[in-house]
Amino acid sequence: MLTTLIEPTSGTARVNGHDVIKSPSEVRKCIGVIPQAMTSDMDLSVEENLLIFAKLYSVPREQRKRTINELLEAVELAQWADKPVKNLSGGMRRRLEIARGLVHRPKIFFLDEPTTGLDPASRIAAWGMLMRLKKQQDLTMLITTHYMDEADRLCDRIAIVDHGKLVALDSPPKLKASVPGSNILEVSFSVTPESWLETLQHLPDVEKVAVQDHVFRIFSRNGPRTTVGLVEAAREAQLTVTSLSVQTTTLDDVFMHYTGRQLRDALQDGRYDSSFLYQRP
Template structure:
């Protein structure tokens, strides 16, 4: 059972050894963690890792096989309707009705929360304004672009002013401009409304940009959980450097291992080396100096800081593509 990264304050979400089994497949395996109020928490993992199953259990869409969770202070097994009142959900599928207008989608959704008629149309109009769809209020949802439709989904999730928002892969299938617009909206909502946001994604940059903390999921388990910065720090060598000499170094990899701040050296091909370093700029300077001293040409020099891709590989032993589908 994983039990990592417990926040000190009373959590908005507290997951306790939750599991879900489909036949012989253990989709979520005794996962425990908690999310603080006002935090943006991300679950990062490849397709099939168990992210959607976990979010569906937390949003009461499926029942856990064992374990439980408290969301907004309510147990998902014992008080599912209280949980539903406390949360807004943006599912992975577009669940707004394509044959209804934007405002109808929101107003009917508000009616599901027993909101009085006058209030539900007022709130719906305000939310369309918030998500930048006021001018499309009477357009059918099917006429919206993917990004607009996702913003409509977000507005729908906010219709009853929840404290916690669940977003299941909110930018999957969107073009870069629409993705950026959704990211801005998520950040804006947290800043303006103080919402706790729980999102799943398989985009490293999305998790890195949006989340205060990230849980890395692999094969139904959380294998690492911390802030993006802390996760990156946990990977040996803060920088990745790829360098090519022509001709090759006289001493090969041994010449590089002797340089300051270098943690690890791998030979990619003849004359090409991949170096992990605690300081990219310092090692790059030393590499230039080494080439000058040995009278070698420096054909290429590429310095990168550690990314979440490196973090994912470090903790799971494989990249997103290499994971079980």
């Protein structure tokens, strides 16, 4: 709806001051959109793909060449300018798509899962490039992604939308701070007595205990103190700890806290719908 592809059934929305229903053309002039699927013409060259979109967006003739060259340098594709897109790797094609979305110098940039399908190295490269472009072009970016580490690294603010409802909106640090416990202990035992959950809930500094597939997740304000208490309690109960890990709160924990299920479960049942908002400070 914000990109004017779908008309709202009710309510209002403005993008850069323009109403998405009354002034869709004005909205489109000031936004760039990168869909999840790659849509560049495979038979045209890298430069030709950018030139077509520069013309579609009415970029002045005298500015086209300079703008295209600057973008090719920014996305590190200058040496591939005259090469057919079909010769590019997946990561290079994604960089071309990003350059294409910026050819008219938009104020707001919408990216739908921009790193889906990329290998880890290409994902990291794409992150770095997006951060540079944000600073260089004074962009506001709105990114949808199911990679929590990507949202944590790129986003100034994050919105979690579950089943069409906004359930959380804040900066990554504040969202993580909203989850009980700054440390999370994941522990499993050889056997677990029925009363063991209550025992864990009374360990030092514990705020919350959850259990899934015989693995206990202990949310603690002080990981080291809770760990010591856990080991002592297990020794007294003559239980064997089969695995133990301590970690800080992540956005995966935030997602589970606000939606009641893990991200992988939401993806599997086909009901996952989360948006991550990346704004200028």
